Amino acid sequence: MAGFIETLKAEHFEYRCPVTLPLFSFACGDDAVSQVHRHALNLRRAGKRGRGLKVAFLTVLWPLAALVIAVQSAIIIDRKKHDLPLSRWRLGILFWAMMVRHNINVESTLRFKLWRPKNRRRVTEFIQHVEIIKLTPWLYRDRDVREIDSKVAFAELCQRHGLPHIEILMRITAGTIEQSVETLPRQDLFSKFDGWWGGSGGLIWIYDAAQDMWDAGQGPLDEASLRDHLRHLSATAARSDTLIVQSLLRNAVEMAPYSSGALCTMRVVTTKFPDQSAQLLRGSLRMPVGAMTVDNFGAGGLGARIMNDGRLSNAGEKFAGRRTHDSHPDTGARITGATLPFWDEVRTLALTAHDCATDIYSVGWDIAWTQNGPVIVEGNVVWGEDLLQMPDCEPLGVEYCEFYLSAKEASEHSFDS
Structure with a gap:
């Protein structure tokens, strides 16, 4: 039975409509967020042949398909695990409404806690994982990103440019x-x-x-x-x-309270266009818990958003009910509202690295704070929209979408030339 339920979750929790329908809140908007949502769906289609017929067909079918998915998901979900305050009836209605009105799948509804009115008011501003995995590869379709994505090539890149690295x-x-x-x-x-x-x-x-x-x-x-x-x-x-x-790098004394023992890193996402200076998009602190040997959000670690002044949001989990924490569960150190005194140095290193080392439009720099200062651990072209949005449910929204549209225009110009 458990295996059957997991199969249903895998099939339904991340499913969404494959084309833009007139029903969707972003179907006709000229704002940056609506354009990016539509673009992510357009990338699924190889051509426009039969598009009108498919849209007409799915406009009728999708609400019915979404109803089936919503009902099945509401029945099989563990409400206690996800700390859901809704009855299964109301939960099914929420899932259905998110799918039909915004094309938000069940997984994203849970990730971004869209049963909360505050989050639901900003529902269109969240960028889903199913969108990012389409948007990012398309943006770099004509670029060689191995110098960032390959750990070996990345270390060589840092060495050439004199950047502190491992x-x-x-x-x-x-x-x-x-x-x-x-x-x-x-x-x-x-x-x-x-x-x-x-x-x-x-x-x-x-x-x-x-x-x-x-x-x-x-x-x-x-x-x-x-x-x-x-x-x-x-x-x-x-x-x-x-x-x-x-x-093996070790945390500096100032970072030790945020770790159960393994290395903490800050994921600092920067953006850059040719002949322009790099800009900060967003930063997050990744924290190991328990017996973890890494700090990855997807491996069970905690993530907290780093605000511009170095203050931390509450910490969140990607799995295990997506619980939030005001303090580290192992050390007891306060997270929510705490300030990282070294944030300016870390941010400056990320911006400097992007300016001198690469013209890739966006990079997520993993930077550790050690007794010798900031050290770059890795670079990421796919930098994890979940880590940047889930901890305090702060959507990437306009901030990311305006960047993406500018990068899209630059990439199209580069691709054509």
Whole structure:
């Protein structure tokens, strides 16, 4: 039964109408948000042939299909887990109304807590995951984004431009060591796969000076054994991506209260157009909880929006009922309203990096605050709209959509030329 319910969720929670219908609130608007919503749907179609007939057909069918999805979703959802104050009847009506009026799927209704009147009043300003995964690849259809998305290429990019980053100590592909320092530094290390998302495959190797060995929880290894083990991990991985080894960064004292032990990073999203200076779009603090070895929002970590003055919103979870927290559940440190005194330095580093290193329209910089100051950990072309919107349900709205339309125009000009 549980498997059947999960299948239904996978099929229905993220489903939405594939074309713009006259029913939708953004169908005819000239504002930036409406244009971006329509553009995301237009990207699903290879051509315009039969468009009018399809729109007419779905204008009649979609309310009925949405009703079926809404009823099924309201029946199978765990209201206690999601802290839903509505009866199943009212919840079904909400799901149906969001789908028919705004093409907001069930998953987004839950993510952005649209049963709350305050959030529902701004419903059109939220950017859904199903939109971002269409919008971003299209924007970079003529651009090589590997220098940002590849951890190896990104480290080389930072090195060329003198940006503070984590040096790659060893690089292994398909079991073959392609690059390595002569001797591994006697300190804690971190290994991860290039191209793997959400912190998956990451391992912390704790160094024991007394034994001169590293241990990731499966028994201590000397340097030769560690190299062999890493080669084995690379050779037997489900994907053929490169395994990299880096020094393990630690949080500075000021950042320690926001972590259960692993490294915290700030996701700083900047935008830039050719011959212009980079601008800040939004920032978020990512916080590990429990026994996590990474801070990724999608891996179970907390996220909090960073306001322009460095103050934090409440923290939120992506899963587990999408609970919110005013304090860190492990350390007890206050999050909501707390100020990051180093925010200006972190923001400046992100803007400087974007100005000097790349002309990609938008980058999400993961920056750690260490005892030596800010250090860039990774760059992301797909920077996670969920982390930026979910914690305090603050939509990207006009801010993102005006940027996107300008980038769209620039990309079309570049593509045509």
